[in-house]
Amino acid sequence: WGRGPGPSPRGYPALPNRGYLDSRSVKAERRKRLEETTRYEHAEVERRLFAEWVEGGYFHPPAEGTPEENYSVAIPPPNVTGALHMGHALNGAMQDALVRMNRMRGRNTLWILGTDHAGIATQAVVEKELRAEGTSRQEIGREAFTERVWAWKEKYGSRIVEQYKRLGASCDYERERFTLDEGYVRAVYRVFKQLYDKGYIYRDNYMVNWDPGSHSAISDLEVENREVEDTLYSIDYPVEGGDRVLTVATVRPETMLADTAVAVNPDDGRYADLVGGHCVLPLVGRRLPIIADEHVDPEFGTGALKVTPGHDVNDFEIGRSHGLEEIGVIGPDGRMTEEAGERFAGMSAAEAQEAVVAALREEGRLRAEEPYVHTVPYSHRSGERIEPLISLQWFCRMDELAKPAIDVVERDEVRIIPSQWRRVYLDWMREIRPWCISRQLWWGHRIPVWYCGACEETYVAEEAPARCGACDGELRQEEDVLDTWFSSAIWPFATLGWPDDTPELRAFYPTSFLTTAREILFLWVARMIMTGLEFPGDVPFRDVYVHSVIQARDGRRMSKSLGTGIDPLEEIDKHGADALRFGLLAMSSTQDVRFSDAKLQQGADLANKLWNASRLILLNANSGQDQPGTNARQGQVPAGVDEGTGAPQDQVPAAVAGGIANPEPVEIEDRWILSRLESTIASVTEKLETYDFAHAAQQAYSFFWSELCDWYLEIVKPRLYDGDPDASATLLRVLERVLALLHPVLPFVTEEVWSYHPARQGHLAVHPFPLAEEALIDSEAEAEVRAGIELTRRLRAWRDLVEAPAATVLPARVEGAEPREFVGRLARFSFEQDGGEPVAAVGPVKVLATPEIDAGAVGERLEARREELRSEVARAEGKLGNRRFVERAPAEVVEEEREKLARYRAELEELAE
């Protein structure tokens, strides 16, 4: 991968040559530590290594090269008020895995992080503080209030960034951004101005989702629909000029005070004669035109709809298309306005509802009340019920922006993975509606619009104009701020310095990929694609990976308010960051999954096993520079251990710049493990590159645990202890590559182990990521060792079955080729016995009689196996006896079946009584 020789391939500074590491006592100390520490201690390791990485500058790349050759990721900016939750941790683990892998591949890698000012959330936190002090934002005024929020941010705003460090996230902490920092505000204003100039941004009196909790309008996407049980009231509206009534139904009778029409379906024969006439609004006396509109469902209730354009989204549309009057009877404070009439003005909506119902009942207009379950909008921010009302707000037309953002996804220039989300995205984008971007808050980007107090002039500018150009009058700035998501929408390029043409922007935009939760696909992802194409003129990222949601252990949503949240930091304290990262990746999926303590434990166990297996290797490996036979068992200096001087060696051959060269495998087990290793590298890499984190983690785990530890280490131990240089070389090579392969998932423990590896010349964080070497794939060795393992397993199972004492070596005789040496050793059989009566056959092994074996149990075992074989033979014979199978199934499938049958028959023969 194009790395030159030498210890600091990317121009990273050489390892700090700390004086203390050179002292003889520290060398001895490190060796002792490796010898004596039988449990991996994550807490101490993690803090120390993270500091070393940062000190090495590995996370802070130079702004050089092109986006195609570089690798960059923009973190989804957490709220500045936020604390790391499991979603952040999962997202962070995924991003860091890919970021670290690509950094190790030698790419100039930037992971940019920062925080979001989070308008409503942050304002709410500081307002709460003020309340506790007995004051309020209104009392102290806008300027003092925003100063307070800034002070709060300075004090507490770095919390979540610190928490990302605990996770081991290799972000560029030197390029941290905030959506309200100076340059970012400039970017936001530039975007606003340009969209305004294009006519996309406009101001209008329009129906909005009013959130009485945050006292602001919010966008459609911040509204969640909840199912509630209300009462459906049927009310009689008398028709003018006659004694007919129109009965309308509503769950919000208080809004009738703002009714300006009654509507029926144009095809509804029952009311055809009334259309064009009027009825009289009870309690108020207003004349309401009776109109025909297709929105009305004739099947619902009586088929007559009261139309309240001022307080119902649907009615608003009807009202606009019929030119109806728009009356507001509920104010932004949730109380009835003057328009509601003396009787109700000043009441809360709920009080008004009661009063209106009482009054209607009194007048005999209330025809029915029945329970009614339906969905109603609630604020995602404050949790309060949305009050739809008409208000003067800023909007952004999205249709034109959406077009190219649809194209790039259709053309797969932005890939959305898993693919079902691609369609969800496209469906939504094709029906996108204007976005209400103004918020009645104080904390945020104050809208860059100035109004003249003297004349009607309006100015939209990136910087405040001094005075009105027309009349020289005083200007005042718009009070509202922008929706927080307006600034998030430009995150991938604003963080890199846009609108300036910065080196960062040139080197790292577009970014490489984005991982996200699906809930912000529209809120954030879609908008980034739109602004990316509109402003820097390119997609913000090539891939969008939509990850699963981790649910609480019981399957409920993890949420602070439900008390179902699991704190990732507690898990890190308990099990280590590596364990959390491994666990999250291993449990992740394309579907939602429940949080699994077992997977975290598996990660913790893996870290511990990695530490211990490495101790075995490092304390016993003979690196070839010392006399054979020098090893820990003999109390000598373990040649395999790097004492951690950190001093780069003078000349490093290019071939081993990234570590050590491939050993020449001598024994079949060496060929086997190297083959298995390279297959695993290929497979794990492929899984990581396709965002299949769970399988990547599990495959790496399974190779390391089962194949390397359970088999290879056990097989090779005698050679290792004898100081066999070939075994040592193979082990050191495998260890090096396994550490590098696992580093993106388990950065800490792998880095710590690497610090003891004799081939170490720098941190593992910037060590080359292994590239699978096809030449080492060796199917012959794999088949042979697999056969040995199979035989070992069968022999062990047999011993267990006949309850042979664990320590006893059983006598046996082998006909034909002797099994590999390890078979007898690991299964505790001795194959060199001549005499004695065979009591059983396990494959080619004839077990001889010995007092420790229970003959009855042997018989049972034989019979069970025969039964198993008979059933397999019957299955295969049945299949092969089916003419259609033989004729229509692919030839190799049929052939395979024949081979199986032959094998089973042969074994059955062997076991015949």
Next chain:
RNA sequence: GGGCGCGUAGCUCAGUGGGAGAGCGCUCCCCUCACACGGGAGAGGUCGCUGGUUCGAGCCCAGCCGCGCCCACCA
């Protein structure tokens, strides 16, 4: 109302049309000089139900039952 997805071992989940898997839990054996956060060996599954396609279905198709999520202006 529309869309997407999920029902596989006691639990949490993989599973690519050709002999049902992992981790945890459970049972038995082993404190063997890397690791008891360990090693070895096991038990445990009419793959939600019904039909279809196919030589062959956990996997493809249809219907049904149960559960979840997203979108949506039927008061």
